[in-house]
Amino acid sequence: MIVIERNGETTVITGWREWVVRAVVFLAMILLLGIVVFLMLGLAVTLGAVLMITIPAVIVVALLGSMFANR
Template structure:
């Protein structure tokens, strides 16, 4: 039984309508969770790829800078 009270008016949802509401809420929350998971996975992969390129590039630039630096 789902009880909703809005502005003093109480609505009760039960029976087959309750099952439908619960199923819809479950599917929507599952899709929202999947979207968040894919977003976080994409962010992690992108950040990892950028760092795998940027860190070695920074090391190479630092080594070249120290080789050609005037002492």
């Protein structure tokens, strides 16, 4: 049984309509969770790829800088 109170009126949803509402809400939540997981995974892969390129580049630049620095 789903009870909704709006503007002082109470609406009760029961039976097969309740099952449909619950199924739609469940599917919407699963879809939302999937979108969040997809975005987080994309962010993690992107950040990992950027770090895999920039960290070695910074190390190479630091080594070259220390080799050619005037002492």
